[in-house]
Amino acid sequence: MLNSLGFARPPHECRIAVAMSGGVDSSVVAALLKSQGYDVVGITLRLYDQGQVSRKGSCCAGVDIADAQATAASLDIPHYVLDFEERFRRAVIDDFVDTYAAGRTPIPCVRCNERVKFGDLLDIARDMGVDALATGHYARWCLGPDGPELHKAHDLNRDQSYFLFATTPAQLAQLRFPLGEMTKPEVRSQALRFGLRVADKQDSQDICFIPDRDHAGFIARMRPDAAKSGDIVHVDGQRLGRHQGVLRYTVGQRRGLGVAAGERLYVIELDAAKARVTVGPRDAGEASAMIVRQPNWLAVPRAGQTLNVRHRYNEGDVPGTLARLEEGAFEIRFTRPQAGIAPGQACVLYDETRLLGGGWIERSVRVQADEPAALFTDQTAASG
Amino acid sequence: MPKPTTKAYLDYNATAPMREETVAVIAQAMREVGNPSSTHQAGQGARRRLEAARSALAALVAVDPTAVIFTSGATESNHAALAAVDGKRLVSAIEHPSVAAVDASCPPIPVTPDGVINLDALERMLRSYRPELVAVMAANNETGVVQPVGAIARLVHEAGALLHVDAVQAITKLPLCVGGVDGADSLSISGHKLGGPPGIGALILAPGRRIRPWLRGGGQEGRRRAGTENVPSAVGWAHALASSVDWNAIALLRKRLEKEVRLLCPEARIVGEEAPRLPNTTCLITPGISNEAQLMALDLAGVSIGTGSACSSGKVEPSMVLQAMGVGADDARSAIRISLGWASCERDIDAFLSVYESMVGVRRRRMGLSSGA
Numbered sequence: 001m002l003n004s005l006g007f008a009r010p011p012h013e014c015r016i017a018v019a020m021s022g023g024v025d026s027s028v029v030a031a032l033l034k035s036q037g038y039d040v041v042g043i044t045l046r047l048y049d050q051g052q053v054s055r056k057g058s059c060c061a062g063v064d065i066a067d068a069q070a071t072a073a074s075l076d077i078p079h080y081v082l083d084f085e086e087r088f089r090r091a092v093i094d095d096f097v098d099t100y101a102a103g104r105t106p107i108p109c110v111r112c113n114e115r116v117k118f119g120d121l122l123d124i125a126r127d128m129g130v131d132a133l134a135t136g137h138y139a140r141w142c143l144g145p146d147g148p149e150l151h152k153a154h155d156l157n158r159d160q161s162y163f164l165f166a167t168t169p170a171q172l173a174q175l176r177f178p179l180g181e182m183t184k185p186e187v188r189s190q191a192l193r194f195g196l197r198v199a200d201k202q203d204s205q206d207i208c209f210i211p212d213r214d215h216a217g218f219i220a221r222m223r224p225d226a227a228k229s230g231d232i233v234h235v236d237g238q239r240l241g242r243h244q245g246v247l248r249y250t251v252g253q254r255r256g257l258g259v260a261a262g263e264r265l266y267v268i269e270l271d272a273a274k275a276r277v278t279v280g281p282r283d284a285g286e287a288s289a290m291i292v293r294q295p296n297w298l299a300v301p302r303a304g305q306t307l308n309v310r311h312r313y314n315e316g317d318v319p320g321t322l323a324r325l326e327e328g329a330f331e332i333r334f335t336r337p338q339a340g341i342a343p344g345q346a347c348v349l350y351d352e353t354r355l356l357g358g359g360w361i362e363r364s365v366r367v368q369a370d371e372p373a374a375l376f377t378d379q380t381a382a383s384g
Numbered sequence: 385m386p387k388p389t390t391k392a393y394l395d396y397n398a399t400a401p402m403r404e405e406t407v408a409v410i411a412q413a414m415r416e417v418g419n420p421s422s423t424h425q426a427g428q429g430a431r432r433r434l435e436a437a438r439s440a441l442a443a444l445v446a447v448d449p450t451a452v453i454f455t456s457g458a459t460e461s462n463h464a465a466l467a468a469v470d471g472k473r474l475v476s477a478i479e480h481p482s483v484a485a486v487d488a489s490c491p492p493i494p495v496t497p498d499g500v501i502n503l504d505a506l507e508r509m510l511r512s513y514r515p516e517l518v519a520v521m522a523a524n525n526e527t528g529v530v531q532p533v534g535a536i537a538r539l540v541h542e543a544g545a546l547l548h549v550d551a552v553q554a555i556t557k558l559p560l561c562v563g564g565v566d567g568a569d570s571l572s573i574s575g576h577k578l579g580g581p582p583g584i585g586a587l588i589l590a591p592g593r594r595i596r597p598w599l600r601g602g603g604q605e606g607r608r609r610a611g612t613e614n615v616p617s618a619v620g621w622a623h624a625l626a627s628s629v630d631w632n633a634i635a636l637l638r639k640r641l642e643k644e645v646r647l648l649c650p651e652a653r654i655v656g657e658e659a660p661r662l663p664n665t666t667c668l669i670t671p672g673i674s675n676e677a678q679l680m681a682l683d684l685a686g687v688s689i690g691t692g693s694a695c696s697s698g699k700v701e702p703s704m705v706l707q708a709m710g711v712g713a714d715d716a717r718s719a720i721r722i723s724l725g726w727a728s729c730e731r732d733i734d735a736f737l738s739v740y741e742s743m744v745g746v747r748r749r750r751m752g753l754s755s756g757a
Contacts, residue, residue, distance in 0.1 A: 015684075041684065078684060082676050127677035128684075129746050 004036055005132060005176050006143050011037035016176070017125040017133045019117055020044050020072065020079070022064030024198045025136030027071045028187050029178050031194040033134060034075050041130065042079035044068040045121060047088040047112075048209050067198050074196070082124070084116060091115035093209060093222075100219050101226035103272030104344025105250040107163070107313070108207055113137075114166035122171055132176045139164055140180030140353075141172070148172045150298055152353040155183040162313050165348040165358035166296045216248045230275025232259050235268055235284045243277050246270045252285065252312075252340025266339070286337040287364030292347045293329045297357035300325070301349060308350040309334070311341055311361060317350065330359065338364075391686030392735035396725030397525050397553055397665060398690050399576045402620070403627060403726075410581060410620035420613050421604065434615050437622035441586055444555060444625065445562045445571065451589045453605045454613055458482065458552045461572035461587035462519070464598045464609070465548040468570075471516025474509055474545075476501050476531075477708035483519050483550055484704075492708070493520070498659035499529035499709045501536060510543040517546045522554035526690075526705045526721055528665025529656040530558060534566035541565050546593075552577055557631055557662050563590035570595070579726060580621030584614050629726045635663035637724055641733050642666055648737070649744045655706065655719065664724040667706075669715045673747050678720050685739045687732075690721040 007014050011033075018030040020042040034040045044065055065081055072079030092111045099106035117135065125133045138153035139161040150172055153159040167175065179187060184203075191199035210218045220227040227245035234240055240259040243249070249257075253267045257279060268285040269278040290311065301307055301322045308317035309332055323333040332347060341364035348358035393401060402410075418430030435449065442449040455461045459482035466473055466486040475483050477492035478499065484492075493509060494502045501520055510518070518540045523530045533549055540547040549568035551560055556578060561567035569590045576582035589595060595608055602610035645652050645668060655667035670678065675691040682689055691703075706716040722736065 041680070043680075080676075080680050080683075124674050124677045124680075126750070127673045127743065127746060128681040129742065 002143075005033075005038070005134075005178075006141075006148075007131060012039060014131045015039040015041065015129065017041045017043050017128075017130045019121060019133060019135045020068040021136065022067035022071070022198065023136065024191050024196070024201050024203075025138075025179060025187060027068075027136075027196050027198050028190045028194070029134050029136045030071065030077060031075055031196060032178055032190065034077055035194070040075070040077045042068065042072040042075075042077050043121065043125070044079065044081045045084040045088070045116065046081055047084050047116070048093075049085065067201070071196055071198060075194075082121075084120065087120050088112070088116055088209075091119070096207075097219050097222045097226075099344050100215065100247045101223050101272065102344075103246045103270035105342045106344050107346055108209075109163040110166055110346055113163055118167055118171045118175065122174060126174060132174055134176040134178055136179055137161075137164060137177045138179055139177045139355075141175065141177050146299070150355040151180070152350065152355070153177075153179070154181045158184050161350075161355050162310055162346065162348050165346055165355060167298070168296060169298055172298065216245065219247045220245065226272075228275045230277070232257065232277045232279060234261070234265075235278060235280035240279065243275075246272050246275060246277060249277050251342035270343075282339050283337075285339045285341075285364075286366075287334070287339075287341050288337050288366055289323060289331055289333045290338075290341050290347060290364045291329060291331055291362040292359035293362045295325075295328070295330055295357060295359040299351075299354070299356045301351065301356050305351070306335070307332075307356070308352070310346075310348045310350070311338065312345055315340075322349070329362070331365075389686055390688050392732035393688045394722045394724060394728070394732055394736060395688045395690045396728070397528075397577070397721065397723035399582065400579050400725045401727055402579055402581065403624065405627075406579060406581075406620050406624045409623040410616045413616035413619040418615075420615060421602070430615050433619050434613050437615075437618035440622035440625055441573070441588070444573075445560055445588060447562050447588060447591065450606060451562070451591065451593075453587045453589070453595075453609050454618055455585045455587055455609060456583060456614075457576075457585035458550065458572045458574035459585075461574075461585050462486070462548075462550055464587055464595065465570045465572065466517065466519060467598060468595045469516040469546065472513060473517045473519065474506075474513055474515040475519040476521065478524050478526075478705045479519060479521060480525060480550060480552070483521075490515070493518075495708055496659075497710050499524060499527045499656040499705070500659050501531050503532065503535060503539065506536065507539055510539060510545065514543075515545050517548060519548040519550065522549050522551040522558065522560060523662045523665075524656075524705060525553050526665075526703060527656040527667040527709075528553070528662035528723070530554070530660040530662060533568065534561065537561075537566045537568060546570070548572070553662060553665075556625070556629065557664065562588055563592075569593050575617060575621040575624075578621070579624035579627065581617045584617035584621055627726070631663045634724050634728060637728055637730065637733055638664060638666055638722075640730075641722065641736065642668075644733075644737050645740060648741050649747075653715075655709070655711065664728075666722045667719055668722060669711070669719045670744070670747070671715060671718055672751065673743055674717050675720050676717075678718075678743060681743055682720075682736065682739050685735070687735050687739055689736070690723065691719070 003011050016033055016038045020026045092108050095111050096106045096108045122133050137160045138158040140151035142149055152161045226247050229244050231239050232241045232243050249267050251267050263281055265279040266282050268280045306319050309320040310317045319335040320332045324331040343361050343363055345361050346358055347361050349356045418426035420431040420434045438449045438452045441452045462482045473487045473490050478495055494505045496502055522533050537547050546569040548570045551571045552574045555573045571588040573586050575584040597608045599610045604610055651671050653669045679691050703716050
């Protein structure tokens with residue numbers, strides 16, 4: 001008989017570290033596990049200088065140390081604050097700035113999970129001898145026939161599995177996501193039931209270290225040279241205007257282009273080296289496939305298997321197949337052409353709700369059905 | 385902190401526990417009314433108690449009681465000593481932040497890999513930099529490594545500069561000298577590291593050394609530090625100093641600790657092992673286990689140890705001292721500090737070793753697995 005976290009022991013014999021951000025989700029995780037009798041230890045990471053970032057509107061990784069401490073005290077669990085400022089800057093903020101400056105659109109939450117929470121923090125938790133690290137992510141951990149599986153959360157509106165695609169099988173074995181079967185309102189009512197003071201705390205959103213949401217301003221401060229102005233060019237070659245740096249744009253973006261034209265224009269391509277933003281009608285950016293690098297697999301898809309493919313967090317899944325798989329890269333063929341494939345974003349593959357793996361989008365490609373991925377090895381391998 | 389109750393307190397260099405009798409003495413002193421500056425009988429009584437405490441401190445380094453200025457703690461003492469000069473200052477690379485932060489512009493005096501201030505470098509820097517004041521620790525809080533204060537004083541005095549010594553960790557554990565060619569010109573000490581209460585410290589001046597007042601608005605402390613004196617804390621501190629500590633017995637406890645640690649983990653290293661160290665401090669590097677994991681695992685078992693300099697928010701920071709000694713970043717992140725004191729006993733060492741053994745076991749299994757993979 002397994003307990004609620006999949007261990008064949010009574011809960012009080014399982015020491016579980018809970019990554020507590022001070023938000024309502026991770027606070028409920030700590031309260032739930034404590035109420036089930038687990039030996040719970042709270043750990044809060046100090047990710048950046050709290051003095052420089054206001055509390056309002058910080059994201060999933062947003063840390064509020066005082067709230068976490070108060071919650072741990074009210075639950076009567078031991079709690080520790082670890083200084084991760086330097087690790088977070090190196091692993092997440094620098095990568096965020098570099099990726100934007102290179103004309104790509106990064107996802108810092110994936111890097112944070114991959115390198116900080118499931119990297120350094122999980123190592124520390126393992127070394128201190130805990131049985132598992134639990135987080136407040138909305139994703140589902142379950143034991144399948146071949147070991148632990150990662151699934152989308154039951155509450156699909158809250159599902160955060162996209163941000164967890166870089167989790168390795170070894171990491172997954174030591175992780176637990178107790179909120180995977182709950183909706184946000186359920187989590188909030190649990191918080192009330194446990195009397196947590198964070199019960200009505202506002203949801204975190206966007207990027208925790210940029211609470212004013214001014215990404216371009218943040219990057220320009222960190223890397224003034226990345227804000228190089230340049231031309232906005234139509235796919236037909238016509239010069240439409242000027243821009244104040246490619247880092248202000250993302251592929252697929254429609255609003256705020258700063259150019260007027262008779263047709264609806266979308267960002268089709270960003271060229272950081274030439275400081276050029278290429279725009280065009282929606283279909284100009286449509287791709288039938290994409291090249292994805294640095295794959296991580298929890299389970300490798302079968303050849304020809306139709307997958308649920310997500311190439312942006314805010315959009316739904318689209319059908320596609322794994323057209324080619326090599327060491328360090330793979331190609332996804334879409335069943336129907338897709339627009340807004342943004343290099344730097346994550347491509348995450350699901351079998352129904354089960355997360356199989358994913359990688360970082362290198363580029364979109366227009367491939368004829370009879371010309372299978374000839375571009376793949378030549379261009380991608382060479383550029384890597 | 386709620387759950388883990390402290391079974392073995394091994395963090396004396398952060399703060400030491402107070403003896404019951406000291407607490408009682410402080411409580412009694414708090415019952416007695418009187419401002420030492422008042423003329424009436426109550427004031428005179430407070431003055432007598434304060435001056436008795438001052439004499440006890442003065443006796444530590446054989447100076448006249450007028451050389452002892454009570455402060456709020458060693459941080460204030462260090463600030464006052466460094467702020468007392470207008471010229472350039474030179475401080476070592478392993479100083480406490482309360483010394484290092486006073487003047488960030490001065491170049492740090494380097495230390496050897498064993499954590500001892502490099503005398504050749506000091507001599508060169510004295511000539512090229514021409515400081516008015518030099519500040520060094522008598523013994524380091526993280527490693528326990530003892531500094532050659534006499535030799536440093538001679539070099540500093542030959543160069544015509546003043547020497548301030550942070551003696552927070554060293555006082556009562558080592559003989560220290562104030563005044564003369566090989567003595568300090570000023571010394572900082574702290575109450576709570578010695579079994580006294582927190583919130584009180586002292587700056588002790590060498591004979592003839594005058595210092596500019598740093599708190600004005602009253603005639604207390606020889607017009608150098610204004611403000612009503614903290615009589616109960618001064619009395620409690622003096623009481624704590626009167627209780628003798630058997631540092632030889634503590635040195636034996638540490639010897640056993642270090643010996644057994646090596647048996648459990650041959651890869652473990654003791655920082656500054658080749659240098660003279662305080663009898664109570666072990667800075668231990670266990671490669672492959674972060675000090676954060678060690679601290680938490682030990683604390684959850686009720687064993688309190690330190691990692692570097694404890695800071696206000698309770699967070700864990702990388703050690704500047706170990707970096708200055710050339711310890712690599714990975715090793716520095718695996719360093720913990722075990723520091724013993726008057727109440728330490730074999731059971732404390734047993735408790736530490738028991739947790740350490742299981743942590744090393746986790747490490748060995750993991751490394752065995754990863755090398756096989």
